Amino acid sequence: MTDQERHIAVWNNCLQIISNNIDPQQFDTWFKLIRPVSLEGSKLVVEVPTDFFREYIEGAYKDLIKMSLRRALGTEAQLYYLVRPVHDRQGMVLPSEKSSTPVNDTVSLNTYQPTGNPSPFVYPGVQRLKINPRLNPVYSFSNLVEGECNRLGVSAGETISLSPGKTPFNPLFIFGGPGLGKTHIAQAIGIDIKERFQNLVVLYVSGYEFKTQYMNAVAGNRIVDFVAFYQRIDVLIVDDIQDLMGAGSQNAFFNVFNHLHQSGKQLIFTSDRSPAELENFEERLLNRFKWGLSVELLKPDFATRLAMLRSRASREGVTLPEDVLTFLATRITTNFRELEGTLTSLLAHATLAHKEITVELAESITGKIVKEKESTVTIDTIVDTVCEYFNITREIMLSTSRKRQIVQARQIAMYECRALIPSCSLSTIGSQLGGKDHATVLHACTTVQDLKSTDKLFRQWVEDIEGMIVVPVEA
Numbered sequence: 015m016t017d018q019e020r021h022i023a024v025w026n027n028c029l030q031i032i033s034n035n036i037d038p039q040q041f042d043t044w045f046k047l048i049r050p051v052s053l054e055g056s057k058l059v060v061e062v063p064t065d066f067f068r069e070y071i072e073g074a075y076k077d078l079i080k081m082s083l084r085r086a087l088g089t090e091a092q093l094y095y096l097v098r099p100v101h102d103r104q105g106m107v108l109p110s111e112k113s114s115t116p117v118n119d120t121v122s123l124n125t126y127q128p129t130g131n132p133s134p135f136v137y138p139g140v141q142r143l144k145i146n147p148r149l150n151p152v153y154s155f156s157n158l159v160e161g162e163c164n165r166l167g168v169s170a171g172e173t174i175s176l177s178p179g180k181t182p183f184n185p186l187f188i189f190g191g192p193g194l195g196k197t198h199i200a201q202a203i204g205i206d207i208k209e210r211f212q213n214l215v216v217l218y219v220s221g222y223e224f225k226t227q228y229m230n231a232v233a234g235n236r237i238v239d240f241v242a243f244y245q246r247i248d249v250l251i252v253d254d255i256q257d258l259m260g261a262g263s264q265n266a267f268f269n270v271f272n273h274l275h276q277s278g279k280q281l282i283f284t285s286d287r288s289p290a291e292l293e294n295f296e297e298r299l300l301n302r303f304k305w306g307l308s309v310e311l312l313k314p315d316f317a318t319r320l321a322m323l324r325s326r327a328s329r330e331g332v333t334l335p336e337d338v339l340t341f342l343a344t345r346i347t348t349n350f351r352e353l354e355g356t357l358t359s360l361l362a363h364a365t366l367a368h369k370e371i372t373v374e375l376a377e378s379i380t381g382k383i384v385k386e387k388e389s390t391v392t393i394d395t396i397v398d399t400v401c402e403y404f405n406i407t408r409e410i411m412l413s414t415s416r417k418r419q420i421v422q423a424r425q426i427a428m429y430e431c432r433a434l435i436p437s438c439s440l441s442t443i444g445s446q447l448g449g450k451d452h453a454t455v456l457h458a459c460t461t462v463q464d465l466k467s468t469d470k471l472f473r474q475w476v477e478d479i480e481g482m483i484v485v486p487v488e489a
Contacts, residue, residue: 024058027085042180049061057092118216149201154202164318167188167309183306189289190312203249250281261296313348326354326357330361338373363379396434426476
């Protein structure tokens with residue numbers, strides 16, 4: 015046996031031991047996807063699909079893996095993981111490229127009688143039907159920006175794509191506020207599955223559409239057709255499932271859910287709230303939503319917002335000045351949708367008006383798109399609070415001093431002015447905090463954001479100051 019083959023033989027020995035000690039389905043889900051890479055002495059390196067995958071098997075099967083390694087390599091055995099790069103997949107789909115829309119193979123419904131089409135997603139036909147998966151190729155993993163706000167959802171989605179219906183993440187329930195990427199992740203899973211398993215039938219539908227189809231089926235006396243159609247789906251993606259209201263439609267969906275889940279089919283749901291917060295849903299249905307994995311998508315942090323803007327600009331085929339990107343990422347903090355909308359408006363305005371893309375132009379565009387929050391906090395309020403916290407005078411903080419504490423106090427004041435007084439322009443903030451220009455204010459906001467993410471003490475300072483700022487109450 016050559017040295018190049020030894021790592022494979024060792025890992026196969028480990029797999030033999032592991033397979034004898036766990037459920038076959040669990041083995042197929044978590045261990046068949048692991049690939050041995052190298053072996054140096056007693057150090058075995060294996061490759062796993064995602065970092066989430068690694069964390070799960072280390073938590074669930076750590077002792078079993080350790081035991082199998084010691085039997086195969088001895089007591090000095092060590093296991094190292096090589097995580098497959100997240101973006102080791104198709105390049106970003108640019109507008110100029112012709113991307114193919116995912117399609118399903120023709121499906122035969124042998125029990126279906128010619129009483130009309132059982133779904134608006136079925137092309138005309140009686141015995142054999144072609145189902146449109148309704149997946150948008152733009153919503154692929156390659157066009158998805160990953161950050162702390164959505165990492166768990168992306169990792170779980172990639173794991174499902176490798177083995178749909180055979181992971182513990184069934185159903186996958188993705189929830190969060192508007193514009194955070196729920197639909198993008200859900201459709202990306204469907205697109206990836208269609209690329210890997212072309213024979214599987216994938217369907218994306220909204221909760222409202224499912225309810226409407228059910229009502230039409232009732233009116234046309236086609237409930238049997240309706241349920242039979244959905245029971246033939248291999249991967250069912252239901253977006254905005256909170257809109258699935260009504261006892262009749264929920265009962266039909268309950269039957270579809272049970273059939274698909276028991277048949278090993280994959281279920282993926284999105285919602286604007288967690289399963290525990292859904293109202294007017296049958297308890298038996300809520301319990302099933304909790305069977306798999308529930309993932310909450312959070313608001314994107316500064317780094318993720320900046321990465322998303324760069325990605326979208328690249329898709330549009332343009333290069334934006336760094337200060338403009340930083341301004342947009344600092345100014346718009348709510349969700350990806352507002353970021354994309356603002357960027358699109360900025361590009362359109364610059365193109366149609368033949369204007370250069372600058373921070374000033376970006377500031378005027380965002381002021382018209384992003385709703386300003388009324389605030390009674392003033393620049394003076396923030397400056398006084400920061401001075402009190404650091405025990406310095408206003409004159410010292412607004413001076414040209416380059417002492418570290420003074421500079422950081424000034425930067426925090428600028429950051430809080432931008433965060434708490436959205437209607438206040440960068441130029442106004444700079445002029446009132448030492449006569450600085452808008453670029454200095456942008457740099458200060460970026461610096462504070464970065465330090466909050468890396469310096470625990472600095473983050474505590476910012477949080478303390480925010481807690482001290484009192485909003486005056488009108489009489």
